[in-house]
Amino acid sequence: MASRSILFAALLFFVVESRRASGSCVNMSLFSTQLDLMLAEYDRAELPPGPIHVKAALDVHHATIDDTTATVRLLAAMHLSWEDKRLSWNATTWGCHNSMTSSEKLWLPDVNALNAVTSGNAAGVGLRARLSSDGRVSWVLRFDLTSPLSLQLDAWPRDVQHAVFKFGSRHHGAAYNLSVEDLTHDLTVFESGTWELTEVTSSESVWRGGDVLGWTVSLRRRAAAHALAGGSVLAAAGSAAEWSAWAAAAQLLDRLLLAAVLFALFVLVCMFASA
Numbered sequence: 001m002a003s004r005s006i007l008f009a010a011l012l013f014f015v016v017e018s019r020r021a022s023g024s025c026v027n028m029s030l031f032s033t034q035l036d037l038m039l040a041e042y043d044r045a046e047l048p049p050g051p052i053h054v055k056a057a058l059d060v061h062h063a064t065i066d067d068t069t070a071t072v073r074l075l076a077a078m079h080l081s082w083e084d085k086r087l088s089w090n091a092t093t094w095g096c097h098n099s100m101t102s103s104e105k106l107w108l109p110d111v112n113a114l115n116a117v118t119s120g121n122a123a124g125v126g127l128r129a130r131l132s133s134d135g136r137v138s139w140v141l142r143f144d145l146t147s148p149l150s151l152q153l154d155a156w157p158r159d160v161q162h163a164v165f166k167f168g169s170r171h172h173g174a175a176y177n178l179s180v181e182d183l184t185h186d187l188t189v190f191e192s193g194t195w196e197l198t199e200v201t202s203s204e205s206v207w208r209g210g211d212v213l214g215w216t217v218s219l220r221r222r223a224a225a226h227a228l229a230g231g232s233v234l235a236a237a238g239s240a241a242e243w244s245a246w247a248a249a250a251q252l253l254d255r256l257l258l259a260a261v262l263f264a265l266f267v268l269v270c271m272f273a274s275a
C-alpha cells in the first residue's frame, strides 16, 4: 500500500515536472527561434559576466568497497548550477520560463574529481543543460569513480570505512567559486552486497587558490560471516521445526494406537462380561 502511494506520488511529480519543463511555453516554435538567435550571439569560450558562483550537490547512487584491491567505488550524479546573465530573457515576451538546451553550446565549469580515477568511460557529461529565464543554468555530471582506501580493520567485521571524494576545477586559479548545495531530496541509494551506505557529509576547502569540495562517504560492513552464521542457524531452526512436527505426529500416532488398544480391550471385556 505504502509503496503504491509512493509510486503514485513519484508519477504525479514526474507529470508535474514534465509539464513544467515543456508545457510552460506559450508558443514553442516562437520560443525556439528566439533561443536560437540568442545562442547564435553567445560565445561559450567567454566567461559569464560578473563573479561566478557554481553550486554543487552530490547525489550518491551507489558506493561500495572492494577489500581485495582496497578501493572504494562511487557512482554519483553531481548537480551543478550557476548564473550566466547572457542566457537570460524576458519570460513574458518569450512566453517561456525555462528550457533544455544542448550543453555543448554553453560555457561550462570544468569541475572534475581530484583524488579519484574515473573507471570505464570518462565522467559522463550531461548532454543537455536546463536554462531559466533569469539566467540560471543547471547541468548534471555523472561520475563513476574509484579511489584507493586505507582500510581501518580494528573493528572488523563491524567496521565502518570513510572515503573522501574531492572535486574542483581542473585548472589552478579557477575562474569560478565553488560551494556545496544541499540536496533537496533524501538519498536514494540502490544498495546490495556487503557494504551499506550510512552517511554522506560535505566540506569546502581551498587548495592552490581554487575551491575544493569534498564529500565523505561512510560505509558500514554488513558482516558476511555473521549473515552466514545467521543463515545456518535459520536452516537449523527450519529442520528443528520439521523434526518437532514429525515428533508431534509420531506422538499423536502413539496416542491413537494406545486409544485403539484400550478400546479393543474395552470391547473384549464387554464381550466377556456379556457372555
Ligand SMILES: *[C@@H]1O[C@H](CO)[C@@H](O)[C@H](O)[C@H]1NC(C)=O
Binding pocket: 027, 028, 029, 030
Ligand atoms: C507561434 O509563432 C509562430 C512564429 O512567430 C507563428 O507563425 C504561429 O502562428 C504561432 N502559433 C501560435 C499557436 O500562436
Ligand SMILES: *[C@@H]1O[C@H](CO)[C@@H](O)[C@H](O)[C@H]1NC(C)=O
Binding pocket: 090, 091, 092, 093
Ligand atoms: C518583459 O516584457 C514586458 C512586456 O514586453 C515588460 O512589461 C516587462 O517589464 C519586461 N520584464 C522585464 C523583467 O524586463
Ligand SMILES: CC(=O)N[C@H]1CO[C@H](CO)[C@@H](O)[C@@H]1O
Binding pocket: 051, 052, 174, 175, 176, 177
Ligand atoms: C573567481 C571568484 O569569484 N573568486 C572568488 C571566490 O571567493 C573568494 C572569497 O570567498 C574571492 O576572494 C574570490 O575572488
